[in-house]
Amino acid sequence: MITTDFAPGSPCWIDLGAPDVPAAADFYGSVFGWEFEPAGSDEGDYGMFKLGGKAVAGLGKLTEEGARSAWMIYFSTPDADATTEAVQRSGGTVRVAPMDADGEGRMAQYTDPQGGQFAVWQPGTTKGVEVVDGAGSLGWIELYTTDLAAAKEFYGNLFGWETQDMDLPGGGGTYSLITPSGLPPERMHGGLMQLPGDALTLTGGRPYWHPVFGSGDCDATVAKVREKGGTVQMGPEDAPDVGRLAVCLDPAGADFVVLTPVQG
Numbered sequence: 001m002i003t004t005d006f007a008p009g010s011p012c013w014i015d016l017g018a019p020d021v022p023a024a025a026d027f028y029g030s031v032f033g034w035e036f037e038p039a040g041s042d043e044g045d046y047g048m049f050k051l052g053g054k055a056v057a058g059l060g061k062l063t064e065e066g067a068r069s070a071w072m073i074y075f076s077t078p079d080a081d082a083t084t085e086a087v088q089r090s091g092g093t094v095r096v097a098p099m100d101a102d103g104e105g106r107m108a109q110y111t112d113p114q115g116g117q118f119a120v121w122q123p124g125t126t127k128g129v130e131v132v133d134g135a136g137s138l139g140w141i142e143l144y145t146t147d148l149a150a151a152k153e154f155y156g157n158l159f160g161w162e163t164q165d166m167d168l169p170g171g172g173g174t175y176s177l178i179t180p181s182g183l184p185p186e187r188m189h190g191g192l193m194q195l196p197g198d199a200l201t202l203t204g205g206r207p208y209w210h211p212v213f214g215s216g217d218c219d220a221t222v223a224k225v226r227e228k229g230g231t232v233q234m235g236p237e238d239a240p241d242v243g244r245l246a247v248c249l250d251p252a253g254a255d256f257v258v259l260t261p262v263q264g
Contacts, residue, residue: 001132002132002139002141004128004130006123006127007181007183007187008078008160008181009077009158010180010189011073011138011141012121013057013058013119013121013128014057014072014138015059016060016069016070016071016072016254017069017254018062019062019069020252021045023251023252024250025047027228030224030228031221031224031225031228032051032213033136034049034050034056035049035051036048036059047059047060055129055130056131057129068202068203068253069253070117070208070255071209071254072119073118073141074128075118076120077120080120080121083120084098090157090158092154093110095109095117096108098122100124104125105121105123105125105126106121107119107122112154112207114147114151114206115146115203115206115207116143116145116151116206116208133214134214135214136215138211138212138213138214139213139214139261140189140191140211140212140257141189141209142191142193142257143190143191143193143208143209144200144208145192145207146194146197152176159181160180160181160182161180161181162179163176164176164177164179168193173193174194175193176191202249202253210255210257212259213257214259214260214261218236218245218246218260222246230249230251232246232247233247233249233255234246242262245258245260
């Protein structure tokens with residue numbers, strides 16, 4: 001599960017870079033019931049998605065030339081500058097050097113050695129998202145990578161993650177569960193999965209992270225995705241011991257997973 005105590009190395013924030021901010025706000029508002037609150041006077045700039053008055057994600061204008069619309073996962077760090085040095089030592093690339101965010105925190109963005117993009121957040125007045133692990137909020141994260149062993153080594157060295165491998169049903173390969181350093185298995189917050197480059201069509205073969213959002217009714221949420229112009233890559237289908245899930249794309253092509261977890 002994902003919690004809001006934000007242990008080092010755990011996911012603490014997500015935001016979406018979208019080509020059309022008002023359109024994205026309308027889509028996710030319909031799908032998850034989120035309300036968008038612009039940070040400034042211009043609705044086309046950065047703002048917050050809120051659920052019940054509490055922050056669940058950020059949304060901003062996609063400005064990077066040639067970049068695809070995508071969700072960015074931020075991991076908590078006590079020192080963004082030290083993490084940046086560790087990324088470089090381990091063969092990663094700095095996309096955005098550490099920078100202050102008006103006292104709310106300090107952030108940086110990177111690319112791992114295989115090409116997966118991620119970010120870190122050093123908390124200031126803002127620790128991270130305020131709602132997690134429920135309907136309409138972040139409950140899990142996943143990395144699709146072309147080299148599982150290399151990803152485990154890179155992120156393990158960087159964040160101290162502990163991993164536990166499990167075999168996927170039907171000979172689907174290995175799924176590696178990740179847990180923050182020193183925490184018990186119930187604090188698992190995500191997984192790493194190896195896929196061939198030709199299966200990663202969204203990025204032209206590069207690895208990528210995506211969020212998993214909870215839903216009280218996966219099929220009803222997927223119906224809203226389609227109604228609002230999104231598409232479904234897989235599902236809805238039942239995953240044993242996990243729940244009912246679907247892999248979705250918003251109208252701009254940003255991917256996310258909808259999951260109604262098993263009860264118990």
